[in-house]
Amino acid sequence: MKVTFPHLGNVYIAAKALFQGLGIECVIPPLSNKAALEIGSLYSPEEICLPFKIQLGNYIQSIEQGADTVIITGSCGPCRFGEYGEMQMNILRKLGYDVKFIVADSPSDIGIRELFKRIGYMTAYSNKNKIQKIKSLFDAIKIIELMDSVEGEARYKSGFELRKGECKRLLNKCKSEAFNAESPGEMIEVIQHYNEKIKNVEFDAQKNPIKVAVIGEIYTIIEPFSNLYIEDRLMEMGVSTKRRLTPSWWVKNTALSPLGLNSMDIKKASKDYMALCIGGHARECIGEAVLAKEDGFDGAIQIFPLGCMPEIVSKAILPKISKDLGLPIMTLVVDEMTGEAGYLTRVEAFIDLLERRREDVLSRC
Ligand code: SF4
The missing domain is CATH 3.40.50 (Rossmann fold)
Structure with a gap:
């Protein structure tokens, strides 16, 4: 096989x-x-x-x-x-x-x-014995958790970094060195090493970067090719990003779902706008938008593929959340015809809007 x-x-x-x-x-x-x-x-x-x-x-x-x-x-x-x-x-x-x-x-x-x-x-x-098989599974879960931690930390910290591009460089090195590791044990060591390095990246205490939550359909927000590498582009713009839906989130969510104990924070946050699961991760998208405001983010970007039924429903609800909470939310719909230039122009314009909005608020204080 x-x-x-x-x-x-x-x-x-x-x-x-x-x-x-x-x-x-x-x-x-x-x-x-x-x-x-x-x-x-x-x-x-x-x-x-x-x-x-x-x-x-x-x-x-x-x-x-x-x-x-x-x-x-x-x-x-x-x-x-x-x-x-x-x-x-x-x-x-x-x-x-x-x-x-x-x-x-x-x-x-x-x-x-x-x-x-x-x-x-x-x-x-x-041909491995039971214990070795279980160990392989636990190693793989540990690796994906560590990778999500490295990636999450790098993407958020990049807005604060002292030396521009350091977080992105460390993240990319981590991925390639981990992938080329000789064994699962070595892979874990490599990722742990970069996890520490990224945690210790020097940051500029004067910086207060724009913070954006990336929400939407799980595949298109996680798989970088499908969203035209939006998180990398935002990193290059000095924007801090956070994405709650990750592969390790998925593992935990799936394991806890039979008990109804999965993603309690997201469910609670979404209950005023979408109290039921309607398929895909529409409910999570709604809950994450609410949580983005609670976490002090400047805005959120929703991404989903053309024709995605659950996310079309969330898209219809997000303007209400945006209005109620005062959180700018932009939606990007992707398909095989999406042109990179127009897509990035929209992202840049949205970041400009968030910056101007912040200046506006500060000038009124
Ligand atoms: S409709 Fe398609 S894109 Fe949307 S959640 Fe389902 S599988 Fe994903």
């Missing part, structure tokens, strides 16, 4: 460690790129959302390199994501690719037994 998976931010680093620990061969697709999007768009239904297309491109690039099993997560409530696995499988079969899909659905949807059965199918190909 040679497994592959779609890209989602830094998950490929943890996935490499997981499969290395399990002793299962794995093909990591090239980082999402134009070629993956073009291949995916060519074979996907035209109206399907962007993540589907990029993921399909990821799989085909991996299959061409010998992958025969695709592992994806599933079930994001009543939206198209629940159908991704089935549809992608059919498309690949029609294209003549003989691949197996393992869909790791949430235990609240398929039951814990079925989830273990699916995981068991994969781990049956591992």
Whole structure:
């Protein structure tokens, strides 16, 4: 068995460690790129959302390199994501690719037994003992948590850094050195080392950067290619950003959801505007907008793919939140036709607006 998976931010680093620990061969697709999007768009239904297309491109690039099993997560409530696995499988079969899909659905949807059965199918190909398998899983979870911590810290601190570009440089070095580590243990050491380095980056006490929360559809906010590397662009502009939805958030949220104890802060914050889960992460988007105001952020940027049903609903509610709380919120909709120049102009104009708004408030004090 040679497994592959779609890209989602830094998950490929943890996935490499997981499969290395399990002793299962794995093909990591090239980082999402134009070629993956073009291949995916060519074979996907035209109206399907962007993540589907990029993921399909990821799989085909991996299959061409010998992958025969695709592992994806599933079930994001009543939206198209629940159908991704089935549809992608059919498309690949029609294209003549003989691949197996393992869909790791949430235990609240398929039951814990079925989830273990699916995981068991994969781990049956591992020649490691039970303890080693469990250790591989824990190492992978630790790696993704550490990577999220490094990334979160770097993106927030970059607005305060004394030497421009230091956080971004350390973050990129961390990713490449972690990925090239010889073993999961070495990978953890590398990320811990950079975690410390980023925590100790010298900051300018005089700086009070613009702070922006990145909210919206989980795939498009985490996978940098799909949002045209917006977090990197904001870092370069000296803006501090925060994104609550991360792969490690997803792991925790999924594990706690059967008990109803997941993301209590977000649920509480969203209850006046969207009290129910309507699919995708629309409710989280609403809750995060409210929390952004409570955390003292200057504004929020919502990103989602064209035609994303849950986020269209949040988009309709965000102006009310913006008005009630006095928090500017900009929405960016992405698809395969999104042009970088126009997209960045909008981001720059939004940051200008936040700066002017702040000056305005200060001048009135
Ligand atoms: S959340 Fe939106 S983009 Fe993601 S699968 Fe559902 S409809 Fe598509």
